[in-house]
Amino acid sequence: MRVALPLAxxxxxxxxxxxxxxxxxxxxIYERANAAYFRGDYDAAxxxxxxxxxxxxxxxxxxxxxxxxxxxxxxxxxAIRFFERTLWLRPGDDEAREGLEAARDALxxxxxxxxxxxxxxxxxxxxxxxxxxxxxxxxxxATLLFDLALFGVLIALLFARRESxxxxxxxxxxLLGLALIVSxxxxxxxxxxxxxxxxxxxxxxxxxxxxxxxxxxxERHQAREGQRAWILDADGGWRLVRIPSxxxxxxxxxxxxxxRPIAH
Amino acid sequence: MQADRTQVEEGGMFRLQxxxxxxxxxxxxxxxxxxxxxxxxxxxxxxxxxxGGMGLGGLRGGAQHMEVRTSESLVLRARQEGTYExxxxxxxxxxxxxxxxxxxxxxxxxxxxxxRPDPGADPQAAPDPATQLPPGDQRDGMQFDPNxxxxxWVDHGEPYLGQQVTVTIYLYTRQPxxxxxxxxxxxxxxGFWTRDLLPPSRTLSRQQQTMGxxxxxxxxxxxxxxxxxxxxxxxxxxxxxxxxxxxGLFGLFGxxxxxxxxxxxxxxxxxxxxxxxxEGRPDATGEVHVGRLELSAEIDRSQVATGDAVTLTVTAxxxxxxxxxxxxxxxxxxxxxxxxxxxxxxxxxxxxxxGTRTYRxxxxxxxxxxxxxxxxxxxxxxxxxxxxxxxxxxxxxxTAAGAAVDAPAxxxxxxxxxxxxxxxxxxxxxxxxxxxxRSALTRRQTAIAEQPWFLALLALGPLAFLGALGxxxxxxxxxxxxxxxxxxxxxxxxxxxxxxxxxHADADEPRAFYAAVANALKEVLEAKLGHAVGxxxxxxxxxxxxxxxxxxxxxxxxxxxxEGCDFARFSAVGVSREEMERCLDRTRxxxxxxxxxxxRAEEAS
Numbered sequence: 001m002r003v004a005l006p007l008a009x010x011x012x013x014x015x016x017x018x019x020x021x022x023x024x025x026x027x028x029i030y031e032r033a034n035a036a037y038f039r040g041d042y043d044a045a046x047x048x049x050x051x052x053x054x055x056x057x058x059x060x061x062x063x064x065x066x067x068x069x070x071x072x073x074x075x076x077x078x079a080i081r082f083f084e085r086t087l088w089l090r091p092g093d094d095e096a097r098e099g100l101e102a103a104r105d106a107l108x109x110x111x112x113x114x115x116x117x118x119x120x121x122x123x124x125x126x127x128x129x130x131x132x133x134x135x136x137x138x139x140x141x142a143t144l145l146f147d148l149a150l151f152g153v154l155i156a157l158l159f160a161r162r163e164s165x166x167x168x169x170x171x172x173x174x175l176l177g178l179a180l181i182v183s184x185x186x187x188x189x190x191x192x193x194x195x196x197x198x199x200x201x202x203x204x205x206x207x208x209x210x211x212x213x214x215x216x217x218x219e220r221h222q223a224r225e226g227q228r229a230w231i232l233d234a235d236g237g238w239r240l241v242r243i244p245s246x247x248x249x250x251x252x253x254x255x256x257x258x259x260r261p262i263a264h
Numbered sequence: 265m266q267a268d269r270t271q272v273e274e275g276g277m278f279r280l281q282x283x284x285x286x287x288x289x290x291x292x293x294x295x296x297x298x299x300x301x302x303x304x305x306x307x308x309x310x311x312x313x314x315x316g317g318m319g320l321g322g323l324r325g326g327a328q329h330m331e332v333r334t335s336e337s338l339v340l341r342a343r344q345e346g347t348y349e350x351x352x353x354x355x356x357x358x359x360x361x362x363x364x365x366x367x368x369x370x371x372x373x374x375x376x377x378x379x380r381p382d383p384g385a386d387p388q389a390a391p392d393p394a395t396q397l398p399p400g401d402q403r404d405g406m407q408f409d410p411n412x413x414x415x416x417w418v419d420h421g422e423p424y425l426g427q428q429v430t431v432t433i434y435l436y437t438r439q440p441x442x443x444x445x446x447x448x449x450x451x452x453x454x455g456f457w458t459r460d461l462l463p464p465s466r467t468l469s470r471q472q473q474t475m476g477x478x479x480x481x482x483x484x485x486x487x488x489x490x491x492x493x494x495x496x497x498x499x500x501x502x503x504x505x506x507x508x509x510x511x512g513l514f515g516l517f518g519x520x521x522x523x524x525x526x527x528x529x530x531x532x533x534x535x536x537x538x539x540x541x542x543e544g545r546p547d548a549t550g551e552v553h554v555g556r557l558e559l560s561a562e563i564d565r566s567q568v569a570t571g572d573a574v575t576l577t578v579t580a581x582x583x584x585x586x587x588x589x590x591x592x593x594x595x596x597x598x599x600x601x602x603x604x605x606x607x608x609x610x611x612x613x614x615x616x617x618x619g620t621r622t623y624r625x626x627x628x629x630x631x632x633x634x635x636x637x638x639x640x641x642x643x644x645x646x647x648x649x650x651x652x653x654x655x656x657x658x659x660x661x662x663t664a665a666g667a668a669v670d671a672p673a674x675x676x677x678x679x680x681x682x683x684x685x686x687x688x689x690x691x692x693x694x695x696x697x698x699x700x701x702r703s704a705l706t707r708r709q710t711a712i713a714e715q716p717w718f719l720a721l722l723a724l725g726p727l728a729f730l731g732a733l734g735x736x737x738x739x740x741x742x743x744x745x746x747x748x749x750x751x752x753x754x755x756x757x758x759x760x761x762x763x764x765x766x767x768h769a770d771a772d773e774p775r776a777f778y779a780a781v782a783n784a785l786k787e788v789l790e791a792k793l794g795h796a797v798g799x800x801x802x803x804x805x806x807x808x809x810x811x812x813x814x815x816x817x818x819x820x821x822x823x824x825x826x827e828g829c830d831f832a833r834f835s836a837v838g839v840s841r842e843e844m845e846r847c848l849d850r851t852r853x854x855x856x857x858x859x860x861x862x863x864r865a866e867e868a869s
Contacts, residue, residue, distance in 0.1 A: 026705045034701050045699075052705070061703035068699050095697045102695040109689030112603060140712040144721055151725030155732040191713060211450035218452030218501060245608065247460055 026052060030062070039066070042072040058261045060089035064096055067103070076107035077225040081201040081257040088260055091135055091190065107226045140189040146180035192260070195228030199240060199259040207256065209249025213238030221247045229256060265297075265353050265364040272342045273372050277305060281399075282353045282364060283335040289551075291334045297351040297366075302340040305648065307422045335404060337421070342371040375804055396498045397473050397482055398434070405533045410478055412437045414485075414503050414530035416451065424537045425495050426554030426585060427647040428462070429535055430615055433486040433503045435528070440470060440481050446504045447485060448527070452501030455537075456490035457585060461615045489617045490586045491554075492537040504529040544641040553655070555584020555618070557644045559591070561657035563637065570632050570664045576625045578640050578657060585616035586610060591623045591640055598631035598664075605690060629664030637662055751859070754791030758784040767846060774832060774839040781851050782829040785822060788858050802827055812863035822854050
């Protein structure tokens with residue numbers, strides 16, 4: 001009995017203790033990552049934030065912190081990717097927009113050191129340029145509101161008898177229709193419903209775009225770190241991508257990172 | 265040896281083709297005739313193509329196991345007026361020399377159609393590339409198969425380093441495609457910088473060409489510009505395609521029965537990339553743009569306060585690999601020149617790659633004085649004319665006035681005035697904001713637009729509108745009088761009127777009684793005749809009833825009863841109960857007659 005009790009307790013403890021990953025609460029991981037960042041350990045900080053992302057956290061504050069930490073580590077492709085993700089999760093986030101520009105500029109400076117001059121992607125895509133500052137929830141709500149209002153007005157127009165009321169409804173209907181079209185297009189653009197492929201960012205310093213999903217396939221183009229790409233297809237560890245002004249080809253999956261979280 | 269034409273104008277171009285057909289030997293010893301009187305615009309030497317045991321015959325005649333066909337295809341430009349005898353091409357094989365025929369080319373003075381072409385106009389750009397097919401009498405770039413094959417065609421066999429080679433992959437089939445072919449292996453382009461010339465999504469267009477006595481449907485699968493990045497022999501790899509087409513796939517290539525999807529692989533095509541000529545080269549080691557180029561420079565202000573930034577824009581526009589053009593950075597003692605912003609706009613008119621590359625520098629004069637920016641120069645080699653020029657933008661003058669400003673120590677090293685890249689990177693990192701220390705740590709974020717109720721609510725409006733439309737339509741239909749149902753309604757109404765008349769008779773109310781009877785008759789009449797009868801006089805009513813088929817006795821009975829009702833309503837004194845009962849009986853009889861009555865149409869009457 002003297003031996004059995006400690007053994008049983010130890011067994012219970014072993015069975016009951018969760019693994020390290022699940023033992024840490026999300027808050028603890030976040031706190032430790034922040035602490036690592038403030039003591040200048042950017043590798044540990046980035047690892048902590050990335051762990052949160054891997055655990056399914058899709059919070060724009062976490063992706064922002066991860067982007068900053070990656071930029072401090074000199075991994076500007078990753079930084080650009082996570083600043084873009086922050087802007088996807090929270091359009092109109094000015095700090096993330098400034099961070100994105102800073103990461104692109106830093107990438108340009110880094111490249112200029114080795115090559116004499118640098119060229120990096122700048123500017124947001126059209127959807128972000130036009131509707132980037134409006135949260136998608138607002139666009140969705142506006143679309144719904146205008147939809148219901150427009151058809152409510154049309155229904156009222158069917159039954160209204162008074163001339164002044166019919167005149168008012170007749171003016172309101174086309175205005176609401178226009179508003180519905182604008183908000184609907186904005187929602188479609190910001191959701192990426194009109195895009196061909198998933199937006200992504202090139203992570204490798206030089207990514208070979210090959211003719212097929214095989215390392216022996218011929219290289220057609222080269223993409224540079226930080227360039228925006230659209231993933232069109234996947235085959236094992238390879239992704240078929242389209243990069244504006246470069247072309248399309250197959251790249252290794254590690255060379256490219258999705259902007260949007262997979263849950264979306 | 266043959267030329268596609270033997271008379272050309274000065275500056276005009278023609279194609280000279282030398283075909284060699286060797287059985288059991290090599291065609292490596294082919295000697296071309298003296299072509300010094302012409303400019304060689306392009307030369308294509310496709311790879312040898314072997315055919316085994318086909319019995320096609322050759323130079324020696326007779327069937328052999330291996331035959332080799334090759335051809336030299338040259339595009340020549342006539343320089344001067346005159347008659348030129350091209351000596352036969354020769355091939356030495358096994359100690360024997362074989363000679364081709366000679367060809368005479370007559371060059372006339374340049375007329376309206378023979379003027380020297382624009383030196384910048386590439387010969388391959390002249391025909392519409394979308395419809396131009398490679399010659400049908402050559403078999404280079406393909407493994408001919410009478411059932412179908414893939415052909416790789418390059419427009420330049422011997423380009424210069426950096427010169428555009430346009431590569432087109434064709435699919436030849438015997439029957440029109442009914443599906444899309446899948447390219448399972450793209451042509452490899454090691455040693456080239458490439459750019460697609462066809463849009464990413466397009467419809468396959470079909471042309472027809474006769475080869476080997478058979479008509480083929482020809483489809484363009486790929487077309488891209490390839491710029492050689494190194495000299496020597498470079499190879500465009502073979503392309504493999506698979507054609508799947510439901511049911512009778514085999515019929516696509518001329519067979520008759522259904523089969524598995526068919527695969528065809530092209531042959532590799534080699535181009536011989538030459539060095540740029542040294543003669544006339546402005547800078548023996550520097551970069552040279554191959555193509556055409558024009559430079560222009562402008563500055564947004566020519567006078568500025570010391571310390572203020574001006575924008576210098578240099579635009580390079582032309583043909584060739586425009587994204588590779590390097591414009592030297594402006595320099596000047598007392599100038600701080602920031603890293604340029606570079607923008608490229610690439611176009612491919614007529615499948616010739618070109619466009620504009622714009623360099624934009626921010627320049628800050630740190631001391632008062634007059635600065636000279638430029639000139640800006642880029643050496644250019646024109647592969648058509650085989651001449652060097654220098655694209656040049658003239659120098660610009662910038663005047664700065666005011667007290668000198670101190671250059672930031674990090675950004676402007678004294679020797680160049682440019683910010684160092686390290687400083688640029690460091691500055692960018694300093695602009696990064698602090699991290700955020702609070703987060704909701706949201707694990708799942710489902711957007712409103714992705715909620716299931718969002719689409720349902722979105723559809724609610726249109727559905728409600730459709731429902732309202734349907735409701736209004738039904739209500740209108742219900743309100744609209746239906747002529748086919750009018751007699752039934754009238755019969756029911758008449759029955760009610762007669763019941764009311766009975767009550768009036770019981771109550772000894774003769775006026776009301778006769779009014780009810782008259783109304784019962786009128787309602788039935790109106791339902792039968794399809795219009796109101798109140799405006800008709802009794803003779804008119806009688807006439808219409810007779811005209812529309814009611815017998816004269818019944819018509820008179822109806823009209824007499826109506827007249828009697830009118831009379832009784834206005835002189836009802838002394839009307840007995842019995843009289844009202846008789847009236848009711850007569851009216852019932854008349855109504856029964858009217859119910860059986862089917863009036864003719866008004867026009868017929």
